[in-house]
Amino acid sequence: MTSDNCIGPIALPDTRARHVVEQLLDGSGVAINGDAPQDLRVYHPEFFPRLLHQGTLGLGEAYMDGWWECDRIDEMAYQLLRHGLAERAHTPSERLMYRLQAGFFNLQSKARAHIVGEAHYDLGNDLFERMLDPTMCYSCGYWKEASTLPEAQQAKLELACRKLALEPGMRVLDIGCGWGSFAEHAARHHGADVTGITISREQAELARERCRGLPATIELMDYRDLTGRFDRIVSIGMFEHVGHRNYPTYFETVADRLAPEGLFLLHTIGSNHSGITADPWINKYIFPNGVLPSAMHIARASEPHLLMEDWQNLGPDYDRTLMAWLANVDARWHEIAHRYSERTRRMFRYYLAICAGGFRARHLQLWQVVFSRDRHERYDAPR
Structure with a gap:
């Protein structure tokens, strides 16, 4: 893919900017116009x-505009992250602006919760x-014994159900239910009575269709508006949108909604560091106002409300999942090219590839954490 009818890399002048970029790349394993x-x-x-x-905002936008190409963006991201360019790739003004915004404003308030749903x-x-x-x-997905993406996703759903020790008739809350994947699986295969909530109208519509005829209800709702008690609570891929200012409210809400002997499973991407930052390109184009929690964020916010029972890191499995999604996009985009x-x-x-590189470099993590509220029995997590 080229722009301006170019048939290959153009002969660029040896400008100061290019020289600085090449110095930054030196030793990273990534070259300009290499093979x-x-x-x-x-x-x-x-x-x-x-x-x-x-x-990084300019890097991503330049790719979207066709200013550069790369056969393996995932490997490029991996090499650059391993080389230590993660912080240097963000301009000081970008980091300062996000920290100021996140510090003075609740970017994930109830009034703003719909933004990521509508944008992505x-x-x-x-x-x-x-x-x-x-x-x-x-x-x-969970790739321990899987060889295909559907197998890995079914294994992930089943792993979550086993960690929650689901039994028929249990009342289950799915916070951030997406398109109903877990709700359908738990209701169909474990006989659970599931309530799923999402802030996305498109997700809610398809989730209701997928769960038709099953003991599963899908609601368009913010987690802060929840009422009632549940035997089990699960949240898969939603905590990244909660925001650090809302972590205490989130865990307090979960504790209030969880039955005394209940279990809660949190499945979330995690950051190696506790600083409040976000990649400016991801924040603008993919997940507006998203913040990745650190282990310290989760531990501190949950401690007053819940007992941590188990913590598992599945980070390397996300690399493989993202690459499978990228392969699907490449193979099937022609079916929807007339609409997008x-x-x-x-x-x-670009989004899928750079995220895959991030997990490959162990710059990002994926955690499944199990909590209880007032449980007296020993808990042994299945793997």
Whole structure:
């Protein structure tokens, strides 16, 4: 893919900006206009100034605009992260602005909770149906004994059910139910009575269709409006949207809704560090106002309300999951190309690839944490 009718990398002048970029890349294993799969092929002379001025936001937007190409963006991201470019890739003004916003404003308040739903999850069910597998799980699969994406997602859903020790007739709450993957699985295969909530209208519509005829109810609702008590609570791939200012409220809500002998499973992407930051490109184009929790964030916020029973890291499995989603996008995009722009296609390819590289570099983690409220029995987590 090139821009401006280029048939290959253009001969760029040896500008100061290019020289600075090449110095930053030195020793990373990533080169400009090289032959390796992770090398960048640059097609626009303003790429280097844009990269230095805008950091990762400029890198991502330049890819969406067709200013550069790379055969393996996932490997490029992996190499750059291993080389230590994660912080240097963000401009100081970007980091300061997000920290100021997150510090003075609740970016994930109830009034703003709909933003990520409308910006990302409501893009179109037809897009996600082609990117994901038939389970419509939009979270990390469990690849321990799986060889295909559907197998990995079924294994993840079943692992969550086993960790929760589900039994027929149990009242189960699914916070951030997505397209109903867990609700359908728990109701169909374990006889659970499931209530799923989401802030996405598109997700709610499809989830209700998928759960028709099963003991599962899907509500368009913010978690802060919940009432009632549940034997089990699960939250898969939603905590990333809660925000650090709301962590205490989140765990207090879960504790209030959980029966005394109940169990709660939290499945979330995690950060290695406790600083309040976000990648500016991901924040603008994929998950607005998202914040990744650290282990310390989770431990501190949950401690007054819940007892931590088990913690499992599945981070490497997300690399494989994201690459499977990327393969689906590449294989099936032609089916929806008439509805979405080429820029949107490149946006999704870039998003999936750089995230895969992030998990491969262990820059990102995926945690499943099990909590209890007032449990007296010993808990042994299945694996």
